[in-house]
Amino acid sequence: MFSLVYGLWQYMFSKMEFHVLILGIDKAGKTTLLEKLKSQYLNLEGLPPDRIVPTVGLNIGRVEVSNTKLVFWDLGGQPGLRSIWEKYYQEAHAVIYVVDAACPSRFEDSKSALEKVLQHEDLQGAPLLILANKQDLEEAVSTDELAQYLDVKRLDERVFTFQAVSAFDGLGIKESVNWLVDAMERSKRAETLRLRAGSSVI
Ligand SMILES: Nc1nc2c(ncn2[C@@H]2O[C@H](COP(=O)(O)OP(=O)(O)OP(=O)(O)O)[C@@H](O)[C@H]2O)c(=O)[nH]1
Numbered sequence: 128m129f130s131l132v133y134g135l136w137q138y139m140f141s142k143m144e145f146h147v148l149i150l151g152i153d154k155a156g157k158t159t160l161l162e163k164l165k166s167q168y169l170n171l172e173g174l175p176p177d178r179i180v181p182t183v184g185l186n187i188g189r190v191e192v193s194n195t196k197l198v199f200w201d202l203g204g205q206p207g208l209r210s211i212w213e214k215y216y217q218e219a220h221a222v223i224y225v226v227d228a229a230c231p232s233r234f235e236d237s238k239s240a241l242e243k244v245l246q247h248e249d250l251q252g253a254p255l256l257i258l259a260n261k262q263d264l265e266e267a268v269s270t271d272e273l274a275q276y277l278d279v280k281r282l283d284e285r286v287f288t289f290q291a292v293s294a295f296d297g298l299g300i301k302e303s304v305n306w307l308v309d310a311m312e313r314s315k316r317a318e319t320l321r322l323r324a325g326s327s328v329i
């Protein structure tokens with residue numbers, strides 16, 4: 128009886144934990160975004176952009192939004208490091224795909240890297256948030272233009288959206304996180320990962 132009540136208590140008051148992978152080619156702004164996220168949600172300073180170096184390993188950020196714990200995994204996007212991304216797919220509830228919207232010469236690279244990500248069966252059903260980053264720059268394209276370049280028509284049934292952001296000044300970041308939390312809470316994948324982990328509460 129005690130364990131039943133305790134289990135119920137845990138279920139009602141414990142927080143959901145979601146893992147979010149931050150992907151995108153090198154220099155898209157993933158780590159800058161992660162630092163901005165941390166500063167917005169944790170009231171910390173965060174690393175200033177000029178102290179951020181290209182990522183080789185993994186950067187982790189933990190924030191809480193309402194009753195939800197979010198764990199962000201930021202990986203390096205240099206070509207030789209992209210093969211590491213798939214090691215994190217199975218455990219990810221959702222993907223943020225960051226694009227430098229001010230650098231059209233690299234859209235093709237972004238597009239093919241994104242296609243590979245989406246083809247991977249370990250990410251089936253994971254909601255996708257595509258960020259058109261660097262909106263503080265005049266030359267940045269809009270989300271509509273970026274959608275055309277990336278040609279995302281073929282996403283079929285995947286839940287996805289585009290959001291214009293600036294990892295520099297924080298534009299669009301809260302809206303992005305709100306969308307993500309909502310999408311992950313609704314997704315069947317969250318339930319699948321919970322069952323696989325062998326418990327319904329964390
Ligand atoms: N103007 C502007 N520059 C940005 C923005 N976000 C990132 N940058 C710059 O873009 C460059 C790359 O940023 P990073 O955050 O290191 O990019 P990354 O995607 O983590 O790169 P890798 O770790 O190599 O995969 C840096 O010079 C950043 O200062 C932004 O929103 N606006």
Ligand SMILES: [Mg+2]
Pocket residue numbers: 157158159180181182201202203204
């Ligand atoms: Mg980085």
